[in-house]
Amino acid sequence: MSEPAPVIEMRNVVKRFGDFTAIHDANIDLRPGEIHALVGENGAGKSTLMNVLYGLLPRSGGEVLLRGEPVDYGSPNEAIAAGIGMVPQHFKLANSFTVAENIILGSEPTRGFNRLDRRRAAEETAEISRRFGLEVQPGDVVGDLAVGLRQQVEILKTLYRKAEVLIFDEPTAVLTPQETRELFNTMRNLAAAGNTIVFITHKLGEVLAVSDRISVMKQGRIVATLDNRDVTAQQIAALMVGRSVILRVDKAPPSELGAPLLRIRDLCARGERGEVAVDNLSLDVRAGEIVGLAGVQGNGQDELVECIAGLRRRASGDIEICGKPTGRTPGDNRDLGLAYVPADRAHVGLSLESGLWENLSIGHLESFRWGPFMRTGAARKRAGELIERFDVRGGEIDKFAGSLSGGNQQKVQIARELTRPAPLIIAEQPSQGVDIGAIESIHRILVEMRDAGRAVFVISADLDEIFSISDRILVIYRGRIVADLAAEDTDQEEVGRYMGGLEDRPRDGASPERTAHVG
Amino acid sequence: MSAEVSVPPARRSITASPIFGKIAASLVALFISFLLGALLVLALGESPLEVYGLLISGSLVGMPNFLVTLQMMSPLIFTGLAVAISFRAGLANIGAEGQMLVGALCAGYVGYAVELPALIHLPLCLLAAFVGGLVWALLPALLRVYLNVNEIVVCLMMNPIALLLTGYLSTRVLKAPGPTNKLPDIQPTAELSTFSLFSQANTGLIFALVLCLIFAVVNVRTMRGFEWQMIGKNAKFAYYGGVDVRRRALTVFLVSGGIAGLAGAEQVLGQYRAYYDDFSPGYGFDGIAVAMLAQFNPLAVPLAALLFGALNGGSAVLQMMTGLSKHLVQVLQFIVVLVLAAKLSWDWLKLGRSQTAAPGSDPPAEGPHVTAGDR
């Protein structure tokens, strides 16, 4: 392949925040018609670099060339005008508006007297949609659309503004495997039409599946730009973390299973808007096994976990922890033998504005009781020990939890929860926002817990994670368990189909992908 | 744990806040306030140096002046402490004014209507005041804790109700004969003794300081204090962690109300020697400012109260010596409150934004991007 002239060149770009340098001398070329993956751990600087390109952040040094001309965007509007578009991770759509209205919002077509030209908006939307093989209808209300389709609306929005460089920020985080495949098809179509796609992710399987070239970022530097043909996932991973990592946890097959420590029968629960979120759900998790609950976010797993933890009232049904019915409060359930690592670290699992020792002490308070007094010295000492044992980086006992990175926050939660003498462990999205090295050690701890005879229930939106550690995989779809599979007898395709609902028509013509198994 | 993974640097938005930072924050707020106040004094055609000099000498220099300052600060310690412990637990008890009035009435009633030896009578009056304040805090506390009704709104409504209720009782039902709307004088056995002709400062001040000490210990050395703070920092986290959030919150609110009631006892038993209708020029509201300035730390409350007390105490001297109005001092106090409020809402905004930038269901954004990128 001859190398076409790059549409965008970033030369020695530097970005500093105060005395902290987030981007060191980054160099990257983006060519027309390519899908360029930007990979790296959380905190490596991927989003920061792209935010500089998109005009969200002013750069501190270096230059950006657009078709050979130096440019300097003060705001995203200028970047958009120059043909750069961003598909954000968190959609910025008005749910009560139609697709067409959302797409034209901010650059409305008008006819005489500045009146909104709805018909033209709808026609143009439909036309772009057709051209790139997207499924959304201009008249659909965004709030009614599935997540994958909302993402298409975001894509259409950038295309409507004549973007030629599209930045996708972690686009697959919220998608089912099927939706992910469709997204990849869309990306290929866009690239084939001459657009440039930047694909920010940390999922190596996806990188290999779709990208033409791969730039790896580590600690604010672009450490390599590689052709997809030449690399393996291990090589990329090694570049990302500086060493080889094993993405599958080594574990012995489960030993003898014990009694069910979590037993749920006919559970029903309602969500925030009063909708039925958990619908007659039953499941067991036994001592000595790791059960993974797979499912696309929003299918009732949050409500299910909150019911188990005691954070949500159930509508009906029974939950037993270690053979006893659950109580009314999280405190009751903890006393029954529950350790719970919540997904929502910022609001539930941690107090970001409190010191680490305080975060590590809650749930263990009784062990520091001395009459009405609290042995704070003992609590602080224990916190120091846990920080060391669980390798919480940058951890000082008085430091605020909010000052830690996501991975280290997760370690704080895990240190606190897994040191409780609790037979039942519920880990919700344990590797969310956690870098690869930490994921590995978190998974290893969970396996150790299983081997020690505890029951481990892992809820994750990440199939790699589910497959990496589960002995048994449950799939939740619309509040029900739709599959109960032994991990060794199934694969991601099968689980993915269950996640998308078995009733869905099989998607013919989708090309088989390299699945994300590595190692 | 053997993962050798580099960790991105700490986010800058939320830094571990040592005590020096907090003190500095309050001092900066004060400095800005006094600077603004100086501009105001200049605009009035007076010399800021002279005015501040008079306020300082008239409040702190010389025993009589200092005693007046002690008198002025006494109720503010109680109300400031009451507000501080509720805010620390995330509850905005701004009903200290009403709770103080009710507590004062209870103390005033028990003070005159009961005859007992001093050893029992005085504690009984204090208890009555505590219970009175507590009862007045009950409604906002229950509504807040069990029905999640905004306590600020309820407290704001309870304050005038307290004023009208105590007004009704002290002018109609329990009024002492004579032209003044007050209850009969309390028995000598219920009095908190004063020290000097120049001031109504009384032993209630010592009681207030001891209370501050007690709550400083409660806050940092007891289970309850720890749980209260966790509720204040993140109630959902505390609940998740096994804290009985409702009961603890209810306790804090009621204790806060009780302490505000004790402010009333100090006034009635120490300063007035009878319940006077509508006696308070707003000690309960000043308590909010005191608590804010003290950053809700019980040990800092007396210092903050000293500042406000000194401003009030120096006010009379300023009026005597210059003919300036008492309103100048009030405006100076309001400026302090405004600056503090601005600082608090600024912190709150920053906190709110950094939390929305890292919603729980999604990975926190990378490194410093969280604060710097979210403009």
Add this chain to the structure above:
Amino acid sequence: MLNSFKSWIAGALFVASAAIAPSAQAEIKVAMVTSESGLGDRSFNDMMLAGMERAEEELGAEFVVIQPRAVSEFQSTLARAAGQDFDIIIGSSFDMIEPMRAVAEAFPDQAFGLVDVGPEPIADNVVSTVTKDWEGSFLVGWIAAKETETGTIGFVGGADIPIIHRFFIGYYYGAKMANPDVEVIETYTGSFTDPAGGKEYTLANVAEGADINFAVAGATSAGVIDGAVESGTFAIGVDSNQNYMAPGSVLTSMVKRVDTQAYDMIASVADDSFQGGSVLYYGLAEDGVAAAMDEHNEGLIADEVLAEVEELRQKLLDGEIVVPNYFDLEAGQEMMGEPPMATPPSVRNASEL
């Protein structure tokens, strides 16, 4: 003990004094200590201020106003003012009696004044005044009887107690003197803080024919004025000038001239006639009470009626008229005052007062 305090305060204030170096001329220096409601109350404090301003203008006095925020601050404020070299410290309000007594006894060389309080002397160095409110009531009763068109006037008291009866007796006596045939309706609302009740009683009086009602009822008076507005009749305010509260509907107000009282105290210091320990009575003759006339009630009272007020004053001064004081009456007494006139039924038919 006290002396040491005094030296303390002197030392403290020396620091302050040095900073501003007040002019040390032989002017009279006055400190006015307001009640807790402070300046701007459109009542005693503002009226006292007017007296200060008059003293400044006519006597060359220099004054400062000190405004305590609460009753509990009275004593410390007075004490600290006593440590200054003010020639006289003047206060008002019943709540200041005890603080001023305590401070005056501690500073026997300092002159104090307290306006509009009771008849008991406060201390050897305090001059206090009693306002003869019965003479003021007499005056407005006289005006009301002259101005009524129905021949019936009303009285709305806050409570059925002797101190309020004293207003009624004066009012009744003045009304009967002006017009022996006038009807006077005597009512009490039972509260000083109940405007709604004041309005009801007023409307009831109006229904019985009263077209002028004298409100002696504290905050309840606002309801009396309201009732007057609603029924198109007149009210008469009390204590301070309340004409502004409903221009055109308040015929006049029986004001206690605390400004005169304060001014006279300053004047007595100026000419060395200050008599500590004395209690001065201020009636119509001494300009201690008046019927307030201002832009809010302009034209409501006929000029010839106003012209006769001066004659009344003179007669009071000469002793030709003596307005009866309720506290001097006895139950069942038939006649009262000079010239003698019949007592109202509430006295004549009473078994005890």
